[in-house]
Amino acid sequence: MNLQPLKIPSGWTVEWNLLTETDPTLETIHEFTGSSLLLINSSIRLKAIAVSWRPEGDIHGAYQLQVICLLPKFNEKTNIMEYEGLWEIPELAFNTKSRLELVEKINQLLFTLKPYKDTRILLKPGVVDKDNEALRQKLLTGVTTNVVRKIIESKHKVLQDLLLNHKDVSKTIIEKLLLSGASKGVKNKAQQLLNSKRFKT
Numbered sequence: 001m002n003l004q005p006l007k008i009p010s011g012w013t014v015e016w017n018l019l020t021e022t023d024p025t026l027e028t029i030h031e032f033t034g035s036s037l038l039l040i041n042s043s044i045r046l047k048a049i050a051v052s053w054r055p056e057g058d059i060h061g062a063y064q065l066q067v068i069c070l071l072p073k074f075n076e077k078t079n080i081m082e083y084e085g086l087w088e089i090p091e092l093a094f095n096t097k098s099r100l101e102l103v104e105k106i107n108q109l110l111f112t113l114k115p116y117k118d119t120r121i122l123l124k125p126g127v128v129d130k131d132n133e134a135l136r137q138k139l140l141t142g143v144t145t146n147v148v149r150k151i152i153e154s155k156h157k158v159l160q161d162l163l164l165n166h167k168d169v170s171k172t173i174i175e176k177l178l179l180s181g182a183s184k185g186v187k188n189k190a191q192q193l194l195n196s197k198r199f200k201t
Contacts, residue, residue, distance in 0.1 A: 015041060019038040064094075065105060066093050066094075068090055070083040
């Protein structure tokens, strides 16, 4: 039983590899069990490629490939950066019965996947700023008077920039940020918005 050769560039780590050069047949399908055949991840791209056979041990199944985005999470007890996979919302899902087609897809993704951008508000890499991240989450659900007030009071330039970018931002909010923006950049952006066709009356 030989492991399937893959073209793995630098920046990727093989967590485990049970993917072999064996094709699924009635005689070999017993080898296609276990929760995962292959897991490769990249802390640079914040992506993982996971391969399994579904349903397990079923000759009528198929290879299932998923691209999973990773969230860095700093473990303060061990001083190690860990990575939490967003398994519920895979970036890409690909199914095939062909091992060679699967290998071609893996090799292509290893070279072409773009890095995942962690949009959370952090205190430092892997450590979430809980209060300000909670405000960002509330802003994602809509612009309310309470959220706007808290964002202006926060003096947090990232939050204020997100508020200016929001599709429901009003002229009144922009004027408040022009006066009370957390940074020169926020105030300049507010001024540009006020001078734009959308808000200039």
